[in-house]
Amino acid sequence: MVDAVFLALSVLTIGSAIVALEIRSLIYGSIALMLTLSGVAGFFLLLDAPFVAMFQLSVYVGSIAVLILFTVMLVRRELIFNKIEDKRRRYAGIGLMLALMLGIGMIIIGSGMKSMETNSPSVDYRKIGEDFLTYYSPALVVMALVLAASVVGALTLARREDITNDQRAD
Amino acid sequence: MSTQLPPGIQLEKIDDRIMTLNVGPQHPGSGHMRLIIKVDGDYIVSCDPDPGYVHRGEEKMAEYRNYIQNIPHLERPVIHDSSNILYPYCLAVEELLGIEVPERAKYVRVIAAELNRCIYTLYWLAIYGIFLGHSTMFMWPAGDRELFIDLLEAMSGARVTHAYLVPGGVRNDLPANFEERCLRQVDYFEKRLKEYLAVFYKNPLLISRTEGTGILSKTDAIRLGTTGSVLRASGVDFDIRKKEPYDVYENLDFETVVMKEGDSYARSYVPYLEMFESCRIIRDALRKMPKSGSVRTKLKPNPKGGNDEVYKRVESGRGALGYYIVSNNRPEPYRVKISVGSFRNLICMPYLLKGELLGNMPSVYWSLNYWPVEADR
Amino acid sequence: MSTIAPQFRLSRFIASLFDIIFWVLLIFSLVGLPLVFIVLFYIKMPVVNGQMLTPYLAMTWMADPSRTLPIIKSFMHTTLFHVLAFPGFGFAALLSAATIYVERKFLAKIQLRVGPLYCGRIEGILQLMGDGLKLISKEIIIPAKADKPIFWVGPLLFVGTAGAFVSLIPVTGGWVVANPAVGLLAVFATIGFFPIISVLTAWAANNKWTFIGGLRALHQMIAFEIPLILSLLPIVILTGTLNLSQIAESQQHYWWIIFAPISAIVFFICILAELERIPFDLPEAESEIVAGWLTEFSGMMYGLIQLGTYLKLYAFAGLFTVLFLGGWNGPSVWPAFPADIITNGITIGPITAKIAGLPLFDQAMLNGILWFVIKTVGVILLILLPRGVFPRIRIDMLLHTGWYKLIGLAFINIFIALGLLYAGVLGPGGLIQ
Amino acid sequence: MSSENDKDGQPSGTSAGSSEDSKSLSKEDAKKFYEEKGIDFSPDVPVKPKPIPQFEKSISDRVSSKFGSKVTVDYVRAGRIRVSTKKEDILDVAQFIRDELGYDHAESVSGVDYPDSKEIEVVYHLGSYTDEKLATQVLTLATRVPREEIPNPGKDSSRMTSLREVFYSVEFHERECFEMFGVYFEGHPDNRRLLLPEDWADIPPFRKDFKIKGR
Amino acid sequence: MSTAGGIIRALNSGVKHLAIRRFTLRYPEQKLKFVGDGFQFNPETGVGIAGLRGRHILYHEHCTGCQLCSVACEGIAEAIGMVKVNETWKQNKKAIMPQIDYGKCVFCGLCVDACPFYALYMTNDYELSSFTKSALIYTPAQLAIKPKISQDVEIKVDDRGATHG
Amino acid sequence: MTNGLIDFVLVSVALLAIGIYGLSVKRNAIRMLFGVEMIINSANLNLVAFARFIPNSQGQTLALFSIAIAAAEVAVGLALVIVAYRMYKNIDIEDFRSLKG
Structure with a gap:
């Protein structure tokens, strides 16, 4: 029931998610995060x-990954390779992670989801467009406003007040 | 800050926002010199020109050679403008030794100097083009330069290092049918020059890129003692050919090109317009030149200068070019100082580049008509 | 370390030959053949003429030339052939190589030069091959403090992404490597990878010039991706599909450049910027930042980047053709094959010549390829032309152009398209079509 | 020909391929050849008394009337005036020249080394862009600073006041003069090396006791 | 709009140049034609005769071994040395003649100016490259040979542009 | 469809757990953003998976909304990181104690 592509994708996704958090270099971490996001895109294709x-690919990989890389590269070189963490907190975190995985996993496996399969045809993407423009059109407008507000906010935050672009100093 | 550091080496404050870039001496965007540029983002915070990469001590070398032997090596700083860099030397030595120059030689010298000015300007323009990423503007002037190189080759016998002007006139007479050939090629060249307009000078991308960048005001141009096209682009009407005419320039019909803007576009446009004036001068000189006569006053074999000094200057492709020669009754000069336009314009570089975008660096730098080899001497 | 060659002995030579033959046979029969069969067990073989193609059958047919045609035909419809040869990599690489040669001659012509002249005797036609050989034979120099894995993988990723982009371009009806329903969105997703690759390699080279160049590439591509996407929206609005093949087919009567001329201009400018070609080649501005993000590349790594760049050039030109210039649609200029020639061959007097390749192609396909190539070459020449006449512009002008002017212009055509749609001129159920 | 006056007496570099025989033929032979031909070997500069031009005379008179014995007017020719002064007074003279006479920029700053009188002369050539009448004029302002046998640039007694405050354009020229002659300019903001390499450790190269190799 | 007009004019100018003749001199196949036979000098008048300053030609029958060329070169390139030759000329008692090192020569032609006996001139030959440094040193015997030159191309200017040929 | 719904949901649970781990353990501001991204992606995966198996289109629509919001969130988050880095010259959130600039 589980085919090879799915297995490979899940190994890629989860593995690179762990790598993204655990590898020393932040640059490699960002690349691993890109792989995770691409893996999720692969699941969407499946x-x-x-x-x-x-x-997902064009937004996450095309812009968010670029943003993250850009930020990482703005940071000093020592900080990129610096790993900041607390050992005790780490063990607690691993415990929490395992508990979450096991708990929710058991619940899900125990639920009726297990036998759920479908043979119905997939949804055409035109249907999504219809959704956007009919039922969800207020949400679309709100989302556009949120996006605009966040972009303006980010620009305002990251702007440097101490630089003035005057051409002639003396 | 310790005082033990040798002069020239500085400790610099480390700031993670300021990045120091060594533009040159081996960089496609510099000549044979280094610009130590500090950038903050894309803005240049400070620029420290560091010439001297091709310093050869021409002035020192001149103290060991007699007045004739100095000719081939004194033209080396600007081989593309070799007639013009020899011109003030010849004038100075003539005054020092009291030599009269024949009338025809004066005209021939003017023609050689103007042809050489065109050669230099075209070469400069070619590099200006490639500095702005315009490869066609590299190829066209570099090709059209061939017309003038051929003319000067017919005149002097060498294609680049002419060694044509000597104290007392020129080395040899013009070849047969030179006038006709020169006129034909100058006519064609003027036609070619007009083709540059659409592709380069009136190109909206170029205009928007260079206009308003690196503005040098008139007062600053005077205060900084700039010269040549940099000065004239800032609105100062000063051309030594007009103000202090040497040889026969007072008889010839030409005008000084002056622009008011003082930005890098104007600085690059003035030499272009001066090429038209050069063509005019060549035509006029060919018309007014005596058709026959001597072109060289015979010198004594090893002439000695008196106990005197002389300062002569001409207008070269890069501005005023002066020779200060001190002699002390010997066949060799006691001291030769070459005051070159490039070195005088060097002072503009830190002044103009401060606060500019890094992308403006090539256009501002090369619009200063700066020839690193000449500045280093 | 030089050693004197041992004296030649025939007996030892023969013995070593037998040795080699023995080991080759042994390894082939014990390891090679089982491996081949294991692989073939998992690969689905095509069905040709009602027969499952087994390796034995294939070898049988190969021995008989008259029966190879079905194999070739079936091979031409495999994914491997699609990816490697015709609509995919091989075709694109051929066009890209031709582009490089044409660019050099074309530019030389504008600049009153000669261009490549000596290599290959005829107008330097083999110059590219010489350059390729030179690049391959050059040493690959890696900076000492570079981040080696990223630096190594950068050029490969660049070519790979360019190849992925090429695979989305339909050449003629049915001839496309990947034909997803959301083809145009896939194009956007693919070109989103390029800035990441350039900024990563630029960072990995650990050089100030590459880093500045990489940041410039990033800024430039992000700034021009948005007008690029916006300029294609009118097409999507008018056709109602994202599939590139369907978009091309929808232009059987009218090219979209008629209804979306502003979009075409905006898209063309964005192509120039995305390709880093001359008015916008800021990431490689050699007079400011030595060669931008390519500074530290040498040898075949640089060659790969160049290959990727020209593949990208072909892909963008093809995309322009498909979206605006009607794709492969055009008048039928390719003569139809008479049926008797296909079946019986040409009979001239006593000789009957069978043309072997004819059943592989049909008239529509050849016609489509012809028109597609003609239009694409035209677009490529138009892309090459600015290099001869324009200087490089500045980074602030570039960003200003991208963010302010082009986005505004792109919106104009979106409103035009919407107007046409609501007026009932175009679109589903419109007057035209 | 120059060998006659070759002061360091070193033999000049022999040309490639010159055989043993040619070395025996010294340059005296060349000189002898000239004498045989009757060519005058010691020409003198013909002295032509020129009239002193009026305009230049008026300028030099203004300088000398202002400063009296502090300055000496060396010569007045067509377009050229030379004024020399002591190094202590040069700032005042320069300010007067700029403010009253209208010279506004320096064309060059050159040093001349005089080892015999243990002095280095620093020569400013001043010109004017603003004043139309002065366009042909170049005023030569000279001063002399002491010269030490063993130079220690920047720390010995050969130093003078920088004219950068008066003529802004001398900035790079004075830097060049500093490295080439070892004259330290007090008040110059940026007395660094310019043309020479940063690790230059020899004496300032344009001094007369710095010999070019082989000559 | 003027921007668009300028862009179109620039593009038009570029396209127009596709039809103009190429300017490149294809050097090994074409060689430029020079004025005269090379740079010569008349010591009587002190004026030269125009011509290319290429490699020298030495007329053994005029050379007196006076070394003036060598002395003139001393401060410039130090390329000329005087060597003994196995010839007997009555004007050249010492039997020395110039030998020129073209690895050093700067082709200024001042040695030609210095020669008072019409012995040393320059020719149109400029292809002097060689694989060894020693092959660049031309002995008096080599200098005496008149070079064979085929130079036939010069710039032609007409309505369709300038071209070599 | 050869894969059942449960497979996708399990992957999404794993991603969620890893994201929570990163968010709780890592003190590096950028890495914490990584964790947030993973959590959002696990939610998206769930949305699309359920939408496929129910089947309807609204899951995909919601996923698209979520992606867009995530983009906005990352932009603001990274701007905050840059501001904090400029103030403290560090990206360790333990150092971000004082709220004063």
């Missing part, structure tokens, strides 16, 4: 949602 997959 789920017959190519529109979401391509959107």
Whole structure:
């Protein structure tokens, strides 16, 4: 029931997620995060949602990964390779992670989701467009406003007040 | 800050926002010199020119050679403008030794100097083009330069290092049918020059890129003692050919090109317009030149200068070019100082580049008409 | 370390030959053949003429030339052939190589030069091959403090991404490597990878010039990606599909450049910027930042980047053709094959010549390829032309152009397209089509 | 020909391929050849008394009337005036020249080494852009600073006041003069090396006791 | 709009140049034609005769071994040395003649100016490259040979542009 | 579909747990953002998976909304990181104690 592509994708996704958090260099961490996000896009393709997959790729890999890389490269070189963490907190975190995985995993396996399979045809991406423009159109407008506000906010935050672009100093 | 450091080496404050870039001496965007540029983002915070990469001590060498032997090596700083860099030397030595120059030789010298000015300006323009990423503007002037190189080759016998001007006139007479050939090629060249307009000078991308960058005001141009096209682009009408005419320039019909803007576009446009004036001078000189006559006053074999000094200057492709020669009754000069336009314009570089974008660095730098080899001497 | 060659002995030579033959046979029969069969067990073989193609059958047919045609035909429809040869990498690489040669001659012509002249006797036609050989034979120099894994993988990723981009371009009806329903979105997703690769390699080279160049590439590509996407929205609005093949087919009567001329201009400028070609080649501005993010590349790594760049050039030109210039649609200029020639061959007097390749192609396909190539070459020449006449612009002008002017211009055409759609001129159920 | 006056007496570099025989033929032979040909070997500069031009005379008179014995007017020719002064007074003279006479920039700053009188002369050539009448004029302002046998640039007694405050354009020229002659300019903001390499450890190269190799 | 007009004019100018003749001199196949036979000098008048300053030619029958060329070169390139030759000329008692090292020569032609006996001139030959440094040293015997030169191309200017040929 | 819904949900649970681990353990501001991204992606994966198996289109629509919001969130988050880095010259959130600039 589980085919090879799915297995490979899940190994890629989860493995690179762990790598992203644990590797020393932040640059490699960002690359691993990109791999995780691409893996999720691969899952979307498996789920017959190519529109979401391509959107995921172009938004996450095309812009968010670039943003993260850009920020990481702005940081001093020592900090990129510096690992900041607390050992006790780390063990607690691993415990929490395992507990979460096991707990929710057991619940899900125990639930009726296990036998859920489908043979129905996949949803056409045109349907999503219809959704956007009919039922969810207020949400679309709100989302556009949120995006605009966040971009303006980010620009305002990251702006340097101490630099003035005057051409002639003396 | 310790005082034990040798002069020239500085400790610098480390700031993670300021990045120091060594532009040159081996960098496609510098000549044979180094610009130590500090950038903050894309803005240049400070610029420290560091010439001297091709310093050869021409002035020192001149103290060991007699007045004739100095000719081939004194033209080396600007081989593309070799007639013009020899011109003040010849004038100075003539005054020092009291030599009269024949009338025809004066005209021939003017023609050689103007042809050489065109050669230099075209070469400069070619590099200006490639500095702005315009490869066509590298190839066209470099090709059209061939016209003038051929003319000077017919005149002097060498294609680049002419060693044509000597104290007392020129080395040899013009070849047969030179006038006709020169006129034909100058006519064609003027036609070619007009082609540059659409592709380069009137190109909206170039205009928007260079206009308003690196502005040198008129007062600053005077205060900094700039010269040549940099000065004239800032609105100062000063051309030694007009103000202090040497040889026969007072008889010839030409005008000084002056622009008011003082930005890098104006600085690059003035030499271009001066090429038209050069063509005019060449035509006029060919018309007014005596058709026959001597072109060289015979010198004594090893002439000695008196106990005197002389300062002569001409207008070269890069501005005023002066020779200060001190002699002390010997066949060799006691001291030769070459005051070159490039070195005088060097002072503009830190002044103009401060606060500019890094992308403006090539255009501002090369619009200063700066020839590193000449500045180093 | 030089050693004197041992004296030649025939007996030892023969013995070593037998040795080699023995080991080759042994390894082939015990390891090689089982491996081949294991692989073939998992690979689905095509069905040709109603027969499953087994290795034995394939070898049988190969022995008989008259029966190879079905194999070739079936091979031409495998994914491998699609990816490597015709609509994919081979075709694109061929066009890219031609582009490099044409660019050099074309530029030389504008600049009153000669261009490549001696290599290959005829107007330097083999110059590219010589350059490639030179690049391959050059040493690859890695900076000492570079981040080696990223630095190594950068050029490969660049070519790979460019190849992925090429695979999305439909050449003619049905001939496309990957034909997803959301093809245009896939294009956007693919070109989103380029800035990451350039900024990563630039960072990895650990050089100030590469880093400045990488940041410039990043700024430039991000700034021009948005007008690029916006300029294609009118097409999507008018056709109602994201599939590139369907978009190309929808232009059987009218090219979209008629209804979206502003979009075409915006898209063309964005192509120039994304390709880092001359008015916008700031990431490689050699007079400011030595060679930008390519400074530290040498040898074949640089060659790979160049290959990727020209693949990208072909892909963008093809995309322009597909979106605006009607794709492969065009008048039928390719003569139809008479049926008797396909079946019986040409009979001239006593000789009957069978043209072997004819059943592999059909008229529509050849016609489509012809028109596609003609249009793409035209677009490529238009992309090459600015290099001859424009200087490089400055980074602030570039960003200003991208963020302010082009986005505004792109919106104009979106409104035009919407107007056409609501007026009922175009689109589903419109007057035209 | 120059060998006659070769002061360091070193033999000049022999040309490639010159055989043993040619070395025996010294340069005296060349000189002898000239004498045989009757060519005058010691030409003198013809002295032509020129009239002193009026305009230049008026300028030099203004300088000498202002400063009296502090300055000496060395010569007045067409377009050229030379004024020399003591190094202590040069700032005042320069300020007067700039403010009253209208010279506004320096064309060059050159040093001349005089080992015999143990002095280095620093020569400023001043010109004017603003004053139309002065366009042909170049005023030569000279001063002399002491010269030490063993130079220690920047720390010995050969130093003078920088004219950068008066003529801004001398900035790079004075830097060049500093490294080439070892004259330290007090008040110059940036007395660093310019043309020479940063690790130059020899004496300032344009002094007369710095010999070019082989000559 | 002027921007668009300028862009179109620039593009048009670029396209127009596709039809203009190429300017490149294809050097090994084409060689430029020079004025005269090379740079010569008339010591009587002190004026030279125009011509290319290429490699020298030495007329053994005029050379007196006076070394003036060598002395003139001393401060410039130090390329000329005087060597003994196995010839007997009555004007050249010492039997020395100039030998020129073209690895050092700067082709200024001042040695030609210095020669008072019409012995040393320059020719149109400029292709002097060699694989060894020693092959660049031309002995008096080599200098005496008149070079064979085929130079036939000069710039032609017409309506369709300038071209070599 | 050869894969059942449970497979996707399990992967998403794993991603969620790793994200929570990163968020709780790491003190590096950028790495904490990584954790947030993983959590958001696990949610998206769930949305799309359920939408596929129910089947309807609204799951995908919501996922698209979520991606867009995530982009905005990352932009603001990274701007905050840059500001904090400029103030403290560090990206360790333990150092971000004082709220004064």
